[in-house]
Amino acid sequence: MNDADKSKRQLIDEIEVLRERLARTNASSINSDSERKRMEDALLIERDMMRALMDTLPDTIYFKDTKSRFTLINNAQAKMLGIENASQAIGKTDFDFFVTDHANLAFADEKRIIDTGSPLINKIEKVSRPDGATVWFSATKVPIVDKNGAVTGTVGVSRDITKMKQFDDELQKAKTDLEARVADRTSELQKANEELKENLDQLDFLSASSYKLAQTIQLDELLLLILTIFASRFPGSHVCVCKTKRNAFKCANATEALNNPDAFFASEKALAPFLEKTSYSPVVVSNWLRDDRLSHCGWSLPDDCPCYIAIPLCADNQCLGAVQIFTTQQNEGIYKQEEALFSTLASHAAACLSNAVHYLDLGEKARLDGELEAARSIQRRFTPQFKPLINHVDIKGVYFPAYEVGGDYLDYFQTINGDWIIVIADVCGKGIPAALLMTMLRSTFRVQGRAETSAKNLLCSVNEFMTLNLDDRSFVTALCLIIKNNGKSMSYARAGHPVLLKLSSKGEAPQPIASDGLALCLVSDTNKFNEMMVETTVPLKKGDRFLIYTDGLTDAINPERNTYGIQRLYETLSHAESVDSEALIDIVMSDIKKFTQHAPNHDDLTILAMHVTE
Numbered sequence: 001m002n003d004a005d006k007s008k009r010q011l012i013d014e015i016e017v018l019r020e021r022l023a024r025t026n027a028s029s030i031n032s033d034s035e036r037k038r039m040e041d042a043l044l045i046e047r048d049m050m051r052a053l054m055d056t057l058p059d060t061i062y063f064k065d066t067k068s069r070f071t072l073i074n075n076a077q078a079k080m081l082g083i084e085n086a087s088q089a090i091g092k093t094d095f096d097f098f099v100t101d102h103a104n105l106a107f108a109d110e111k112r113i114i115d116t117g118s119p120l121i122n123k124i125e126k127v128s129r130p131d132g133a134t135v136w137f138s139a140t141k142v143p144i145v146d147k148n149g150a151v152t153g154t155v156g157v158s159r160d161i162t163k164m165k166q167f168d169d170e171l172q173k174a175k176t177d178l179e180a181r182v183a184d185r186t187s188e189l190q191k192a193n194e195e196l197k198e199n200l201d202q203l204d205f206l207s208a209s210s211y212k213l214a215q216t217i218q219l220d221e222l223l224l225l226i227l228t229i230f231a232s233r234f235p236g237s238h239v240c241v242c243k244t245k246r247n248a249f250k251c252a253n254a255t256e257a258l259n260n261p262d263a264f265f266a267s268e269k270a271l272a273p274f275l276e277k278t279s280y281s282p283v284v285v286s287n288w289l290r291d292d293r294l295s296h297c298g299w300s301l302p303d304d305c306p307c308y309i310a311i312p313l314c315a316d317n318q319c320l321g322a323v324q325i326f327t328t329q330q331n332e333g334i335y336k337q338e339e340a341l342f343s344t345l346a347s348h349a350a351a352c353l354s355n356a357v358h359y360l361d362l363g364e365k366a367r368l369d370g371e372l373e374a375a376r377s378i379q380r381r382f383t384p385q386f387k388p389l390i391n392h393v394d395i396k397g398v399y400f401p402a403y404e405v406g407g408d409y410l411d412y413f414q415t416i417n418g419d420w421i422i423v424i425a426d427v428c429g430k431g432i433p434a435a436l437l438m439t440m441l442r443s444t445f446r447v448q449g450r451a452e453t454s455a456k457n458l459l460c461s462v463n464e465f466m467t468l469n470l471d472d473r474s475f476v477t478a479l480c481l482i483i484k485n486n487g488k489s490m491s492y493a494r495a496g497h498p499v500l501l502k503l504s505s506k507g508e509a510p511q512p513i514a515s516d517g518l519a520l521c522l523v524s525d526t527n528k529f530n531e532m533m534v535e536t537t538v539p540l541k542k543g544d545r546f547l548i549y550t551d552g553l554t555d556a557i558n559p560e561r562n563t564y565g566i567q568r569l570y571e572t573l574s575h576a577e578s579v580d581s582e583a584l585i586d587i588v589m590s591d592i593k594k595f596t597q598h599a600p601n602h603d604d605l606t607i608l609a610m611h612v613t614e
Contacts, residue, residue: 058160060137063144065153068093068110077158080127080135099128113143114151124161136165202341205233209345213352219243222356223252223321226349230311230323231255233342234335237305237327240267243353244320247275257301258326266297271310271322280312280319282342286332299326307332311342313350320353388412390420392487393540396581397608398589400552400601407434408550408604409441409478413449418485421449421458424608425478425520426497426550434604441466441476455480455493456517456535463495463520463529476520479548483540487612493535495520498554500538503545505578509570510547513538544612545584547573552605553588558596568595581609 054061060077064070070089078086081097094103102125109120119142127135141156209229216222223241231239240254240263249271251264258267270293274280288294288308305326313321323346327335335342383399399410407427414420423445427437441462448461459480466476477497483490492500496519501510517533556564572591576584585607592605 060158060160061156062089062158063153063155064110066114066151068107068154071153080158080160102127110141110154113141113154117143117145117151119143124165125158135160135162137161202338206341206345206348210348213348216352217356217359219353219356219360220252222352226313226321226323226353227253227255229345229349230325230342233338234325234327234331237325237331238301239326240264240324242267242271242322242324244275244318248272249275249322252321258299258324263299266299267324270294270297270324274310274312274319274322280314282312282339282346283308283310284332284335285309286329288326301326304328309335311346313346313353315347315350315354320350320357323349383410384412388414388420390483390487391485392542392612392614393420393483394581394611394613395422395608396585398585398606400605402552402601402604407438408552408606409438409445410606410608411442411445413446415449415453415482416451417453419453420483420485421445421452422481422483422548422608422610423449423478424497424548424550424606425476426552426604426606428473428475437470437474437476440469441478453482453491454535455482455491456533458482459493459495459517459520460526460530460533464526467521467524467526470521475522477551478520481548481610487540487614489537489539491535492538493517493533495533496522498549498551501547501573502538503547503573503576503584505543505545507574507577510573540612542612542614543578545581546610547584547588548608548610550604550606552601552603553592553607555603556592556596556605557599557602559599564592564595581611584609584611 054074055076057074058076060080061074062070062077063072069091070093073081073086073089075086078084078089081089083089089097094106097103098106105125109123112118113120119140121140123139123141125137125139127137137158138161139156139158141154143151144153144155146152212225212229213222216225223243227239227241230241231237238255238257240251240258242249242251244250249268251267253259254263254267257263285291285294285308287306288299289306291308294308305328307325307327307329309325309327309332311323311325312319313323325335384397388395395412397410397412399408401408409423409425409427412420412422425438425441427434427441444462444465445458448465449458452458452461459478462478475496477495479492479494479497479500481490481492481500492513492515494500494515495517499512499514502513503510513536515534515536518529520529523529554564554566554569558564568591569588572588573584576587579587588607588609
């Protein structure tokens with residue numbers, strides 16, 4: 001019970017106490033005038049207090065007899081009834097002030113209270129005021145009981161809750177509106193979710209189909225795959241695939257009902273108009289049997305697939321083929337919903353078909369070119385594409401083959417001891433033979449170098465293996481560095497390769513670091529090779545910079561057939577003061593391009609720069 005309800009209950013109780021006191025006073029014998037006077041004064045005080053309380057409360061208070069006639073009301077009740085003086089209501093009932101429906105309800109409630117003696121607590125009532133306004137009240141009515149326990153009337157307290165009711169109504173309306181909006185939004189989200197699911201299904205289908213198509217280069221296999229993919233999207237349909245050949249369509253593959261000479265002829269005849277157009281769009285006919293042109297083609301098909309769909313396979317503004325589909329009217333609707341999907345799928349299929357036709361037309365030349373490109377890709381992957389995390393050392397390497405594949409070898413890898421091996425080599429020759437030797441060289445270095453700590457020993461081991469497997473007309477120049485895992489020093493040896501250069505930070509020419517040795521496989525006597533190999537230990541200090549390269553750098557030629565040369569390289573490096581590895585490579589490559597005037601390389605070109613950072 002809230003504070004307002006407690007106030008109502010307290011007021012009603014006080015009124016009851018006053019009435020009982022008055023009754024006792026009238027019943028008792030008062031012997032003296034002074035005592036009577038004292039009692040009358042007390043009653044007057046209590047009456048005034050009750051009157052003041054009634055008249056100041058904003059709630060309406062009203063007393064009624066057993067016939068629901070007003071016996072006493074407060075000012076708030078008088079104002080609510082639309083009268084100027086509370087006395088004007090005495091002896092009247094609700095029927096004199098309110099509409100009949102409300103008066104009947106109030107009368108019934110008060111009669112029930114009088115008959116049962118049970119109060120009515122906080123009943124919500126809708127009241128039409130005399131001025132026509134509608135207000136809401138929370139009404140509490142209790143019986144008035146005399147000393148004998150008989151109900152002599154009722155007393156009621158009503159509180160105007162119109163604003164609260166309006167607020168509740170607005171709140172309920174807002175709740176209803178919100179629920180409606182949530183329901184609408186939920187419906188929209190469900191619809192969007194269904195559309196998203198459909199889109200994802202289409203995307204998965206397109207992605208999987210495109211991948212399969214891209215993996216197939218043989219023309220016959222590709223045409224069968226195109227048939228299978230389109231047929232899978234139209235279950236229970238009849239599908240055939242045709243390709244263009246000598247300005248005509250030829251049926252290549254078909255499902256069972258269309259896989260016969262008569263159906264092939266009819267399909268080719270139906271597609272003939274495609275070749276007469278300059279732009280190509282799908283053709284959809286709801287019932288091909290009623291079409292003037294298609295009905296004369298002569299297919300023998302069941303009546304359950306009356307819809308005809310022809311989807312051209314176009315690439316580079318040429319019609320390379322077409323897919324014909326005989327399907328149900330339901331699938332016709334699905335096609336129209338997924339038209340963008342089939343358009344994209346047809347484009348992918350056409351691109352793959354174009355590649356397959358091109359591959360077939362080129363024959364052995366195309367096959368060889370493809371293998372060369374694959375070899376180039378493999379060789380490119382052999383050259384490390386990552387930046388190694390070497391303690392205190394930063395390196396940057398680049399490799400540019402003169403042809404599709406080349407014989408230069410650049411590699412860096414870590415041993416099981418944590419040291420880093422850097423190798424640069426140049427195989428005698430160019431093209432595929434040199435690339436094959438480079439591949440063998442790479443494998444040999446990586447196998448022999450797994451646990452090696454000496455650059456000389458590694459070159460000797462590689463030379464011994466390569467000598468057993470190469471003829472006497474092949475040789476390889478190589479330079480090997482093994483950087484200790486702490487980054488403080490490195491082992492350096494070379495086999496007939498251009499020397500390691502240490503760069504100056506003062507604008508001086510670079511310093512060649514000597515280390516003698518024969519080229520790999522140059523002599524068959526491995527002992528002689530080992531004896532002539534010299535290893536040098538190079539300390540690594542902060543700021544040190546080094547460069548290694550193949551002779552494709554110094555042998556680069558310009559249009560006048562002049563070579564780049566070691567002298568120009570030294571001059572370029574002397575001007576590259578205090579730059580890091582990547583910037584150093586950029587400076588050298590920029591100068592070479594300037595010298596050669598961007599002419600193609602006539603030899604493989606490989607460079608690696610190294611910078612000690614700490």
